[in-house]
Amino acid sequence: GGGTEAKPVGLVFIAVQRRGGEAVVERHVFPGDRRQVRQAAAARALALLLERVGVES
Template sequence: MFPPELVQLAEDIRDGFAARGWWLATAESCTGGLIAGCLTHVSGSSAVMDRGFVTYTNEAKTDMLGVSAALIADLGAVSGPVADAMATGAVVHSRADVAVAVTGIAGPTGGTATKPVGLVFIARHRRGGDSVVERHIFRGDRAEVRLATVKRALELLLESLG
């Protein structure tokens, strides 16, 4: 179902988080639950995966994660601050120690001159700790953009162990 490289990342996350007794959560827009799906693809993921939020609409981001409607109105859902607020909201609304969030334009439609197809913001937030926000432009069709987003999100979760 998932490429072996992604399964290996999910296994490494499971093992690393379990060793620390950490929980994780995901908040996804453009990937529509693929990150949580990949993480729960591996046996034993229930020891570390608390929950996943699929917040495809702006209203879902506000209702489920507490993202400010004004922030979305000012910057658009596809922005670094919204990704950061999504990751923070996922920690606040779960028992997760670490959360990862993604928002972007997977295409093939929806892009603009300032926000092209493939633009994705990925954020990671640690409870009581730091946040990291990354901006990427992934190339390829919709499936390739989404899988590249999953890969980088998993890598960012793994880096939180370091």
């Protein structure tokens, strides 16, 4: 289906929280088809996780 202004195609929220810490939530609108959006979202989620645990990518 198509997106709307409030929920465009490619909209992804990514969140990470360390135990006892504050949650970090990011909103992204990734371009491309479903496969490309999933790939971009997974890459950003992993990068965010590595950032939060202190690993340089």
